[in-house]
Amino acid sequence: MASDPAAFLSRWHRIVETRDEVALGEILAPNPSLGAPPYWQKFVGHDVVHYLLGVILQTIDPLHYHREWSDDREFALEFSGQVAGIELQGIDLITIDDDGRLVNIDVMIRPADAVAELIEQVTPRMTEFFAARSSTN
């Protein structure tokens, strides 16, 4: 599969629209990284990025894309949505690899109360994930 920006975007939008967790796993590179809105440190690795992106996609609902910029393998995708009824605006900065798979995504949102609510919703599920992973290691 060659790197085709239009094809990536079309797959990405379908995945977000349908919250398709399986297809989300397939569009990720083997060792992707995620810069999530609340944290400075990036999450690295297929399992954790797959899980955490999936949780974020379930938590921001509805989620609609607006302006899009693309430059070769680098995309900036503006979205709006809600977290627990709080309105938000956000951006996905995405880089894809030679095979058209996501190698990095940084997500930023405003305003601050939407970030706080996202932390509130996502933290318990992240804790579960890391607890389960550490108990099987």
Next chain:
Amino acid sequence: MASDPAAFLSRWHRIVETRDEVALGEILAPNPSLGAPPYWQKFVGHDVVHYLLGVILQTIDPLHYHREWSDDREFALEFSGQVAGIELQGIDLITIDDDGRLVNIDVMIRPADAVAELIEQVTPRMTEFFAARSSTN
């Protein structure tokens, strides 16, 4: 002055680099709007956007631009920097008008503690501004 994306970007970068408050006022359209990281509601009007953008530019220091996307009159400009020593990543989504002046800017940053620190630093100066304005109205 016609809308020239490259000319706008070159002026914008010079303004941010030098924190030039006068030139910042000149690059703004007569009635611009600003979506600031902490708040959902947009600030509208030349005075308030000029003031608040100036404060934000003084508060995020250092501030360096990285990836840039442009599509006609719409720009997405990635930056990194610090607020009171806290590392951050951010994006400016900028729209310019027929005359090459900024009509809207939305700013999003991560992580959450940088947003909290920005609120901490900016709120007292915003309060001063609105208090001064209401006392002269």
